[in-house]
Amino acid sequence: MDMSKRESLVRKTNAAIEAFKSQRLRWVTGRSQVKVEIDEKRYRQVVDSIMQEEIERHMIIGAIKERGPLTVEELSQLTALQPAKIVRHIIALRKNGVLSEAGEKNRQYLYQLI
Amino acid sequence: MAKEVEEEFEPLIVAFCCNWCSYAGADLAGTSRFEYPSNIRIIRVMCTGRIDPTLVLEALRMGADGVLVAGCHPGDCHYQKGNYIMEKRFSYLMKAVDSIGIEPGRVRLEWVSASEGGKFAALVREMTQQMKQLGPSPFRLVITRNR
Numbered sequence: 001m002d003m004s005k006r007e008s009l010v011r012k013t014n015a016a017i018e019a020f021k022s023q024r025l026r027w028v029t030g031r032s033q034v035k036v037e038i039d040e041k042r043y044r045q046v047v048d049s050i051m052q053e054e055i056e057r058h059m060i061i062g063a064i065k066e067r068g069p070l071t072v073e074e075l076s077q078l079t080a081l082q083p084a085k086i087v088r089h090i091i092a093l094r095k096n097g098v099l100s101e102a103g104e105k106n107r108q109y110l111y112q113l114i
Numbered sequence: 115m116a117k118e119v120e121e122e123f124e125p126l127i128v129a130f131c132c133n134w135c136s137y138a139g140a141d142l143a144g145t146s147r148f149e150y151p152s153n154i155r156i157i158r159v160m161c162t163g164r165i166d167p168t169l170v171l172e173a174l175r176m177g178a179d180g181v182l183v184a185g186c187h188p189g190d191c192h193y194q195k196g197n198y199i200m201e202k203r204f205s206y207l208m209k210a211v212d213s214i215g216i217e218p219g220r221v222r223l224e225w226v227s228a229s230e231g232g233k234f235a236a237l238v239r240e241m242t243q244q245m246k247q248l249g250p251s252p253f254r255l256v257i258t259r260n261r
Binding site (some may be wrong): 005006009010012013014017019020023030051052074 | 171202203
């Protein structure tokens with residue numbers, strides 16, 4: 001495994017640690033009993049998708065923390081995620097008051113942490 | 115001319131053992147004089163149910179080659195359902211470990227009771243062997259480089 005892959009592994013692990021600390025994931029994984037009207041298999045699917053989303057969102061947050069304001073394209077290069085996916089996460093993160101715009105670069109919005 | 119001797123890789127395994135069963139099992143392994151590798155570092159916790167997935171991931175990030183979570187057998191938990199909680203949580207953790215790209219063999223959940231000193235020693239031997247086959251943790255090089 002080369003150094004860049006190792007570093008990406010560290011970034012992903014940091015994102016996973018932050019994801020497991022997040023309130024959203026704790027709500028669904030921290031419970032011993034879940035009283036919901038869906039079956040176990042469907043619940044697992046929901047938890048898995050939440051976990052994946054949280055890890056990806058924290059990869060975005062981690063990249064901005066490390067490098068300062070970034071565009072979707074730059075974020076895509078740093079996190080190896082599809083730009084469309086990044087845009088979806090940015091919409092959610094903006095809605096949650098985590099990110100905001102910080103000007104423009106190459107006719108693209110820059111995003112910063114609030 | 116001094117001949118370079120290649121050192122054998124000695125893995126570092128972090129074990130989270132529950133106070134009531136696995137830690138007592140590890141203790142019994144010691145008092146019964148069962149031999150097991152010294153590659154393991156045991157952290158005593160009151161119950162596996164209090165082990166947050168972040169603790170396991172943090173141990174891996176800090177350079178542990180393997181992480182062992184050992185608790186009471188299902189149905190034997192001192193706090194009734196702590197090990198069931200961990201079992202469920204562990205499946206989520208393994209999903210995350212897999213999606214990050216860490217070899218799943220580096221993290222294990224095992225049930226060891228207070229009377230299973232032999233099992234604990236065998237488990238440590240087996241896990242050390244497994245870690246030697248997997249090789250050093252990919253985090254190690256990053257940590258040593260950034261130092």
